[in-house]
Amino acid sequence: MTANNDNTTWSGRSVTCTAPINIAVIKYWGKRDEQLILPTNSSLSASLDQDHLKSTTTASISKEFKRDRLWLNGKEESIENPRIQNCLIEIRRRARKRKHNDDSKSEMLNWSVHICSENNFPTAAGLASSAAGYACLVYTLSKLYDINGDVSDIARRGSGSACRSIYGGFVQWTVGEKKNGSDSIAKVVADVDHWPEMRVLVLVVSDQKKHTSSTNGMRNSVNTSDFLRYRAEHVVPSRMEEMIKAIEEKDYQKFAELTIKDSNQMHAVCLDTYPPISYMNDTSRKIINMIHAFNKYQGELKVAYTYDAGPNAVLYLLDEHVPDVVSLINYYFPPCDNIRETFIRGLKVDFKTDISQELKDVVPLEPSPGAIKYVISTKVGQGPQILPNEASLLNENGLPNKLLQ
Amino acid sequence: MTANNDNTTWSGRSVTCTAPINIAVIKYWGKRDEQLILPTNSSLSASLDQDHLKSTTTASISKEFKRDRLWLNGKEESIENPRIQNCLIEIRRRARKRKHNDDSKSEMLNWSVHICSENNFPTAAGLASSAAGYACLVYTLSKLYDINGDVSDIARRGSGSACRSIYGGFVQWTVGEKKNGSDSIAKVVADVDHWPEMRVLVLVVSDQKKHTSSTNGMRNSVNTSDFLRYRAEHVVPSRMEEMIKAIEEKDYQKFAELTIKDSNQMHAVCLDTYPPISYMNDTSRKIINMIHAFNKYQGELKVAYTYDAGPNAVLYLLDEHVPDVVSLINYYFPPCDNIRETFIRGLKVDFKTDISQELKDVVPLEPSPGAIKYVISTKVGQGPQILPNEASLLNENGLPNKLLQ
Secondary structure (H helix, E strand, C coil), X not given: CCCCCCCECCCEEEEXXXXXXXXXXXXXXXXXXXXXXXXXXXXXXXXXXXXXXXXXXXEEEECCCCCXXXXXXXXXXXXXXXXXXXXXXXXXXXXXXXXXXXXXXXXXXXXXXXEEEEECCCHHHCCCCHHHHHHHHHHHHHHHCXXXXXXXXXXXXXXXXXXXXXXXXXXXXXXXXXXXXXXXXXXXXXXXXXXXXXXXXXXXXXXXXXXXXXXXXXXXXXXXXXXXXXXXXXXXXXXXXXXXXXXXXXXXXXXXXXXXXXXXXXXXXXXXXXXXXCCCCHHHHHHHHHHHHHHHHHXXXXXXXXXXXXXXXXXXXXXXXXXXXXXXXXXXXXXXXXXXXXHEECCCCCCCCCCCXXXXXXXXCCCCCCCEEEEEEEEECCCCEEECHHHCCECCCXXXXXXXX | CCCCCCCECCCEEEEEEEEEXXXXXXXXXXXXXXXXXXXCCCEEEEEECCCCCEEEEEEEEECCCCCCEEXXXXXXXXXXXXXXXXXXXXXXXXXXXXXXXXXXXXHHCCCEEEEEEEECCCHHHCCCCHHHHHHHHHHHHHHHCCCCCCCHHHHHHHCHHHHHHHCCCEEEECCCCCCCCCCCCEEEEECCCCCCCEEXXXXXXXXXXXXXXXXXXXXXXXXXXXXXXXXXXXXXXHHHHHHHHHHHCCCHXXXXXXXXXXXXXXXXXXXXXXXXXXXXXXXXXXXXXXXXXXXXXXXXXXXXXXXXXXXXXXXXXXXXXXXXXXXXXXXXXXXXXXXXXXHEECCCCCCCCCCCHHHHHHCCCCCCCCCEEEEEEEEECCCCEEECHHHCCECCCCCECCCCC
16 A cells, blocks of 8 residues: 555545543543443643654555554454444444545445544553543544544544544533434634633552542442532532633633542542542542642642543643642652653753752652653643655555554 | 539539541531531431540630630640631520529529540541541530430531531531521431441551641632532532432442442542542552442442541441451551551451452452551441540549640
8 A cells, every 4th residue: 555645545544633531620520322432521722732642543545455454553353443443433324424536435435434542641541541542533533534524423432431532622422412412512712812820730649459449439429429420510610600600711710629529529429439439549548648748838729630541630720830749749759860851751941859847848648759750841732733655554455663672 | 622413513504525526428418508517418427436536625614714624535625716706606605595594503604614635546547637626625515514305416516427426327417408507417217226236447658748627628629620519519419318208228239239329429539629639548449449449349338438628438247248358458557666566456356467469359359558547347337426524534633644745
């Protein structure tokens, strides 16, 4: 298979794209329809810059391919995975619907597809990779098959929160009302350029425990938590409005308070589940205590935390406060090896390794060396990107350039 | 001051009583009236056997005493403490209301009181001592002043949950409707003899952290948690009915499920508070995971856990399962010093130091030596008791027998 400028040859076609991970500030926790992946409440996230955290996918079709195949992070996986099939079937259905007059393009729809996907961050970091992965898969396939318009509903069928990674900036996933889920889609709340001062620190926390998968966790919460429905019906609707307003007005105080409250409320629902689910560990809670003490000391909210289905903290803060907050983290959670270049990754400014005595006096913690493995300093970023052919993960035979042995 | 048989002399009178701690299975978390200590929801607890955990109080009055005085655990404290005053004033008001014709007794009401109180367990254990302490204070004063009838509402004015320690067995504290709190009182659900198989294991967990006081925690929860009101209005009323029925019918499965769910829900409200409150630590959560895995392995609930405003676990279980559960605890949380006599206190049966391989295979834990300091094996117990004169904590001069230097 060779490709020309529009990625089309007589015998095949190939597209390579990237997609971001996203970190919710109003949390998705609970499905009202497991098959269609429809949520119990709306949610809102920022897509993160792809320098440090992204998925890359190449999808190729060729007359010469015998069957659909899939490689994830260098290893062939079954393409029969129901969630991948949900996406693939819907993409092909939508492509057929366009009813090409161009017979050569119609024919392409019958060709098999080879898909190769990888993340630029270790799965072991416990960062939700499925959102970026499914967004990237669906976005790439949509470009491969020339599908126009929103495809966030298709990404949603792969992994609920993947729909939000179809766009950059601040993105909401509306709960929707329709039974078929056609109105449960992602919409941009604010473009990546709207609030350029916003920064994100990802604190990768050391952890042994294997955590409940979010799919199983959500199902148990929907079935057993008294609080989940109350949250979905009586808390989130007004909180979504407030959060959208806070982002539109770049009101950091409101944004931070809502972010903190919503993270804790999601984890409260997890604890109210039977059996209870705990994603945060003692380090997570130390980080929480540190941040509340720091904000109190500062007299206003300088940094907000949020937690997903694991112990890692993600902090949202404005660029001017990054040095102080990194100093704080480095003081209370120093790396065991004391090599700060690999401990704080992606930081473009300097920071102090000590903090003031006044601050030490009010933070109710002793330093915990090694409790945080490393920190990724990043920001709100773009949505999916199309890469040039050279970036393809599949070679001219439609096989991965890199394979794990 | 000397005392005769009825504890009365020409110049004074002295009474010594004990009262139990109680551990709630439907939790009290939130006051609707801070002054009167009226709760946002009903609650239900068992009073524990006083062999291991009790408060003892001596209250003496004498014409010769110059002023009211108070000693707690061997140290003089200010009797001006508002909560102690609330109890003392109400006790004296009720005593006066009885309008003695006996002038000598009327006169006694004007005498000063000396109060001496102590616990038979270390405060450092983090077991809520205020419930036993205030129940003991109020019960002792009621005997001193010959007050008949329920005094749980007076104990409630000292510390909310103290009202439940005024009785033995299983006791509910009804939320009440009246503004003056007269219907927010403790009532016996089942006597101590009703369910004699019920056993209690108190797991004292190692902990450095200073925790938010329950008074401050509750206040913050009432002011900021979306879930607290929902719990109080929509969850607890039916849960109380179910729990009372489970106790009446000795339905352990139902009792255990409700106990577990209600503990987790209280802590979910704490987490939904702003700033969030975490009383449980990683050891608490390991115990929870261990118990859910054990129950699942057994095919039914054999043991239930509950947590108050700290990391200690209290387990409710039937006597036949005590050896297996103690073996389980001893295996996953062995004492550092390996001296099992001081590790498991009060146990009257033997237990194995190992557990089956099948059980190890399903419990998702590695042993954590030293994470549990010790275990108190006890049971549901009696309400407050009157002790003979010889047990008095005050000597003939109305001063403590034991004083800390």
